[in-house]
Amino acid sequence: MTDDTKFHHGDAPETAPIVEMKNIEKHFGNIIALAGVSFDVRPGECHCLLGDNGAGKSTFIKTMSGVHKPTKGEIHFEGRPMSFDSPRDAMEAGIATVFQDLAMIPLMSVTRNFFMGREPTKGSGPFKRMDVDRMNQTTMDGMRSMGINLRAPDQAVGTLSGGERQTVAIARAVHFGAKVLILDEPTSALGVRQTSNVLATIDKVRKQGIGVVFISHNVRHALAVGDRFTVLNRGKTLGTAKRGDISPEELQDLMAGGQEMAQLEGSLGGTV
Amino acid sequence: MTDDTKFHHGDAPETAPIVEMKNIEKHFGNIIALAGVSFDVRPGECHCLLGDNGAGKSTFIKTMSGVHKPTKGEIHFEGRPMSFDSPRDAMEAGIATVFQDLAMIPLMSVTRNFFMGREPTKGSGPFKRMDVDRMNQTTMDGMRSMGINLRAPDQAVGTLSGGERQTVAIARAVHFGAKVLILDEPTSALGVRQTSNVLATIDKVRKQGIGVVFISHNVRHALAVGDRFTVLNRGKTLGTAKRGDISPEELQDLMAGGQEMAQLEGSLGGTV
Amino acid sequence: MTDTTPQAVVDERLKSESFGARLMKRPELGAIAGVILVTIFFLITADPAMFTLSGIINFMTPAAQLGILAIGAAMLMIGGEFDLSIGSMVAFSGLFFAAATVTFGMPLIVAIPATFLFSAAVGSLNGFIVIRSGLPSFIVTLAFLFILRGLSLVGLKLATGGSTQLRGVRDAIEGDWLAPIFSGDAFGGMFAWLAERGLVETFNNGAPKVPGLPIEIVWFVIIALLATWVLLRTPAGNWIFAAGGDANAATNSGVPVRRVKISLFMVTACCAALVAIITVMDAGSTDARRGFQKEFEAIIAAVIGGCLLTGGYGSAVGAFFGAIIFGMVVIGLTYTGFDQDWFQVFLGGMLLIAVLFNNAIRKRVTGER
Amino acid sequence: MTDTTPQAVVDERLKSESFGARLMKRPELGAIAGVILVTIFFLITADPAMFTLSGIINFMTPAAQLGILAIGAAMLMIGGEFDLSIGSMVAFSGLFFAAATVTFGMPLIVAIPATFLFSAAVGSLNGFIVIRSGLPSFIVTLAFLFILRGLSLVGLKLATGGSTQLRGVRDAIEGDWLAPIFSGDAFGGMFAWLAERGLVETFNNGAPKVPGLPIEIVWFVIIALLATWVLLRTPAGNWIFAAGGDANAATNSGVPVRRVKISLFMVTACCAALVAIITVMDAGSTDARRGFQKEFEAIIAAVIGGCLLTGGYGSAVGAFFGAIIFGMVVIGLTYTGFDQDWFQVFLGGMLLIAVLFNNAIRKRVTGER
């Protein structure tokens, strides 16, 4: 922690955190992506993870969802120390993630991508099979609730537009998010209507007691739904603030790593 | 054009357009992605292309940059009818593009990606070779001017963070953009500082007489740099407005295809 | 606004699509055009004997043996890996099976499961090394191509005391109740009945020219149906496509990629074992060259059938038709009057034309590009 | 704020990296560990004659012939395509060359360029079909594998009046001034001089065991250097990596992917032609089996050397070492006391161990995972 930050530390937890990460470090060969980051998520809160490009946000949430093993540091899940061997383990524990690269298979259909790894089945014994109708229906509904009308559920994901594809990933995570929902820049490719739907969805699942980790570069989006804000910079935490304790301009300043921004004409208000 | 739009049509051109596209249609098999779109870019202007997810924006600019051949419609470049056979043709005519999927090779280094297809050489005859030092220098400088400090120019693009990768694509296009610069959601993965740099860069190149096509879902970004605004919806143009003729709220409404948006608490102002 | 009905059932952004186009979009059916083309070609050029019942069974038999391997190879390719060791695996599990029956005198009910178990173990070893080392499966299974082939030779010499051929399988399994499931002809009674009524050609002595449907064809069809069911209708199928499409993305989405891939290696090895058992029982012997280059032909058939070498795309039915095309072309030339020196030129040319035709038809019908 | 110097030269997010780690990160050098391992193995097990000068030259000769093909194949693989027809191409251009010199009595100055031109034309036909049809190069070049092999047979029978072996090349090119560039040994004078001074072993009769450096080794080294230069230092090299890494992204970034790929097919075919010319001149004859399965071995060598089958990654130097490993293992067994029956087991085992070792060392040194 540096001294000149305007951050207030988050208060002591009201409820016990679902996931708690302590002093996580992650090195790739000689590259140090995370140099000791601590973070926690509690049920029913939306915890925003903010920071400049390359700060290590995605790397951090990947250690949380079992993709990377941390080089150092501890992970506690519902109070118990835990080490996920694969994303599947994390998922089974109830963590659903929208990765920044979306983790979709372009050649497969929307429905198949939606249920990949957790297909509902019907029938039993040797006749156990995927419940294709239900899968298609769920997919179309999930997409529609995010504001996208798919032409058909069997369109290949590779032929979807950027925003449509992102919506599939979000709808999927929301559908399967049991205890923690991690969203890595979920709204980056979305239109205004879809964005507002996603923000509303975050609000909705939070009310159901799910903990949400929300990564964004958009200060306004973060402030609209976030309860707490943690800012990363160059692989380290700058600190955590609670909603209401920090102004948009201060937050934006921290996200930029404290560096000057280009001066812009036009209708940008205080925040980019 | 539908009747209830609040759009004003753009005025007659002050200067002749560099690229003019008339009634472009594009079908993929039985999918109609574009159903007749007209559009033009003039030197020194920033023309924003807006619209909901799946409206056809990316497909449209891909026909402009030679990736797709339009199913129907005409393209005029500097007044002459033109049909680009490949992106290379378009590039040689002076059109540089940042594609939404960035068109980068993950296994190759940042420098090699930056200059891919247009490598500077030194020496002559059989000793003609890539000018590696200059390439590295240019890359690092280009990235720095966008607000990213790379660790090393030979890092593989696949290991960069989402925003870093996007910045490489933008810096590359700016470096090679001779007459027209097309940016498909360039700021989607960028941090606040990088975003403001990109918006400032758009402003700078526009002043040099380059025509910029800027696609965004962020109303505030569009209004900050745009001179004209064209809105697409479901493969059709809703119309074109000039800067100052339209309010942020009206524009946002059009971008959402006129549909209702979710109501949100929090600090979102009039626009998402 | 034009669009005020978000739940609209008919989307104005879709053109209507012909039935043919919808059919041809399925990778399963891509290879059908090739089958038809090749059939027409031989109808014109070949001796009519080729398309009598006995002629058809004659070219379907090698096609079925190849096809069983090709379906295994296709599933593995869809899952993003190769197995170059299946040809050698045929020889090796053939040796294992023959030694079990002849040298150790096991009954089939023991020998056959043992052979499958053993092959699956070798397959899983392949898979395990690929997964653990992260090396391309090409190079790992290539090593096993050599190793298994070499071990077959060594094992044969050991089992026979110096010869490269181990025989006597037919005597050893004589009368075993399991034998008819893995060797000989199925529906023999039906064919005899048909022959009596003149529906099947007969020899002068009245015996039907075709004593029955060779059992490998039955297996071939069953396996193709089973593989298609698994690929299209079960979660496992979804995982196979995902693992091959992008192993990273699949892992991140919770697909147990390692388990899927190792299972696929085992399935492929079992397909090889099945072919080995069938051919060894039919021939009554095995030798060191069994299955030579079959890995190659299996991959060819899978690719003709539309599998992508890069994984994540393809179908079992495609491999089914691919094997038939390959079998038909290989055997077909013998029925024509062409000079046999031209065999390879002809084989290559036919393969090329068949896949080009497939491709052209598919593009045409689906309106791609 | 910790970070107030954006132009900082030292980045705190980087650990210092050992020299070894930096070296091993290069795909070029990955295969070196394998070479060392194999060398140590043979130093222990093989007759010491293997590592005398003549022994080294003896295993380097096949390694060089394979290596020339492997470098071509590696470049093509980096560019994202396969060429399975190179083995048949060796036979076919060998026939072309032999027929040109023997049957038509052309001098080398005509025959050699004609052979290269002709091979390049076939290569570009391969490439053209791949590009135009969009079919995988695997299946297209596979067709040419059969076609060219078949044409070689037909051509040989035509040229010889029925035999599958065309002889007499050595007489036909006797005394041609171009011959020393493509056949025999280089630096013969130097070796004789060295032998006189006892620096090169001699046979009992005083003749040097090594008359010179076989010309293919010289070509092998030159081509490896040239290919490395092209790949690492020229725009064309950048285009090759881009085309193989992601053809779509490369096209969209302005790389002339089609042109690059067709050129690569031509280069690969020319490598095959070079090997054909060298071996035909050295052997003095050609037959229908020349180059059989060389496409396979070339791909093996390239993969051992670190090329990815999916394209976009690899190196010429890797293929260089890959070919040496393969050559060493194949010939090395001759110097050991192992029974020939075990040859394939041995070959497969050595390959597997060499690549596993490579991989383990690389991961270890670069700290991956």
Added chain:
Amino acid sequence: QNIIVVSHGQANDPFWSVVKNGVDEAARQTGADVDYRAPETFDMVAMSQLIDAAVNQEPDGLVVSIPDADALGPSIERAVSAGIPVISMNSGSDVAAELGAELHVGQSEFDAGKAAGERLAEMGGTNALCVNQEVGNVSLDLRCSGFEEGFGGAVTVLPTSNDPSEIESKVAAALASDESVDTIMALGASTAGEPSVAAAKNSGRDILVASFDLSASFLESIVAGDAAFAIDQQQFLQGYLPVVFLAMNARYGLVPGGDVPSGPNLVTQEKAEQVIDLSAQGIR
């Protein structure tokens, strides 16, 4: 003593495995240290390199087969000039002396084919198939062309792979499409011969089947009258004798004064019974 054998046939080829058994037997009996080497496919370039490798080890004797004198000549001459005694076997009887070999043990493939062809013609064959499981392998091609010459009648070469079921189908196809075929000459007993017998049987016609080399199953067919005869080169001797000769040469300087013909030897119904067991052990 150290003796190296370099042949052009792979260790898993049924024919060559018998040669190798002969080599091993000789090694056991003479106590010599014998290595058998062969390229992985019929590849003259690779074979010449194996000979070079052998010469580098300066053995006390070298046994080679010479299917292509042009390609192998220089390597053999190098061995001779290095003072290594060379005996050629199997193929190359015409060039052996010229290249400096002490003697040749074997039989020309062409002559064997010719003998078989003459015999089948005698037995009444008029239109024959020559089933070649490895087209381009010069020694197999020679068998076929020898057969063609001896047979006199119409001969169609049927190229196949090594796969028995494919061979059976192809032979069946050839029989079905040409009713006048009455003779089949297979170039290898276990690969091509056995499936040819099966196809001939299934065709319901009366067809003469003969084969090169021996295999136990094919011999049984001869006994049963389903096949006419097999041509045996007694290739066991081609492996055995040269090694013994070279061992004797190294030990006592003894070497026979002329070539040794190891065949041809037609195995017909009368003789077949006796050799079945030997064949099953890889001796015939």
